[in-house]
Amino acid sequence: MTLGYDGQLYILAFDHRGSFKKKFEVGDHATDEQIGQLADAKKLVWEGFQRAIDLGAPAEKVGVLVDEEMGSDVARAAKERGVKLAMPVEKSGQPVFDFEYGDDFGKHINDFNPDFSKVLVRWNPSDTDDEKKVQGERLKRLGDWLHDNDRLYLFELLVPAADGDLASVDGDQERYDTDVRPDLTVQTIQEIQGFGVEPDIWKIEGLDKRADCERLSTTIRAGGRGVVVAVVLGRGADDAKVDHWLEQGAPVDGYAGFAIGRSIWTDGVEGYFDDEISRDDAAEQIGQNFKRFIDVYEAAR
Numbered sequence: 001m002t003l004g005y006d007g008q009l010y011i012l013a014f015d016h017r018g019s020f021k022k023k024f025e026v027g028d029h030a031t032d033e034q035i036g037q038l039a040d041a042k043k044l045v046w047e048g049f050q051r052a053i054d055l056g057a058p059a060e061k062v063g064v065l066v067d068e069e070m071g072s073d074v075a076r077a078a079k080e081r082g083v084k085l086a087m088p089v090e091k092s093g094q095p096v097f098d099f100e101y102g103d104d105f106g107k108h109i110n111d112f113n114p115d116f117s118k119v120l121v122r123w124n125p126s127d128t129d130d131e132k133k134v135q136g137e138r139l140k141r142l143g144d145w146l147h148d149n150d151r152l153y154l155f156e157l158l159v160p161a162a163d164g165d166l167a168s169v170d171g172d173q174e175r176y177d178t179d180v181r182p183d184l185t186v187q188t189i190q191e192i193q194g195f196g197v198e199p200d201i202w203k204i205e206g207l208d209k210r211a212d213c214e215r216l217s218t219t220i221r222a223g224g225r226g227v228v229v230a231v232v233l234g235r236g237a238d239d240a241k242v243d244h245w246l247e248q249g250a251p252v253d254g255y256a257g258f259a260i261g262r263s264i265w266t267d268g269v270e271g272y273f274d275d276e277i278s279r280d281d282a283a284e285q286i287g288q289n290f291k292r293f294i295d296v297y298e299a300a301r
Contacts, residue, residue: 088100140196155202178209
């Protein structure tokens with residue numbers, strides 16, 4: 001298969017597991033009733049996604065990223081409706097990537113048949129060689145399996161600041177994001193590629209400058225890597241910050257959309273479960289938020 005993805009892609013992401021339980025004050029050993037409540041929250045986000053389509057979101061470009069643990073009903077419904085479906089492969093909340101279902105990862109992918117299989121990876125150039133080797137080998141194993149089975153590889157990359165990175169900007173996280181993280185992200189991608197890991201789509205933290213988006217695009221397509229693309233992740237930031245990230249990436253050849261989650265659905269989900277708004281109003285709010293980010297991206301293109 002040809003490496004990459006040819007088209008625009010706007011993903012509503014709600015595959016959160018550990019962080020989702022924490023947000024709703026559910027421990028790791030959740031009861032069936034609690035898991036049911038969390039699954040219902042995922043269904044609410046799905047209702048909001050459908051509302052966005054009713055509001056004019058381009059059905060051929062939009063998709064959902066949802067997990068098996070609490071979102072299996074949503075995943076099956078998405079497939080039945082012909083909605084683009086992405087599902088996570090990684091074990092939630094791990095500093096070093098590992099498979100959620102161990103050696104059975106392929107069976108779970110085949111059972112749900114998602115359009116994209118997603119990993120979340122934390123990687124900084126200052127990580128130890130052993131950490132990089134373990135992650136690189138596992139990520140290559142997944143990528144090779146996906147491509148051998150004609151499946152698409154969606155790679156979410158986080159480049160958390162190491163102590164030295166923050167020290168270089170006097171502990172200022174915002175300066176790290178603007179002045180340090182772009183160079184580290186390019187270096188990290190090159191390191192990951194060096195392990196033979198070949199994503200079709202890179203899900204990348206937003207960058208504050210268009211020139212950095214252009215450097216990143218050049219990096220992910222270096223070496224004849226087909227039509228490999230990047231999508232912007234929201235990282236739970238406020239609307240103004242996410243809008244800025246979208247506006248910087250959207251005009252760049254090699255950027256193909258976004259995968260945004262908490263910035264879209266947090267208020268609606270929390271408002272509904274706190275009995276502050278109706279379920280219908282919560283779904284409407286989620287749909288409006290998703291559609292608005294699509295409009296921002298499309299206008300910036």
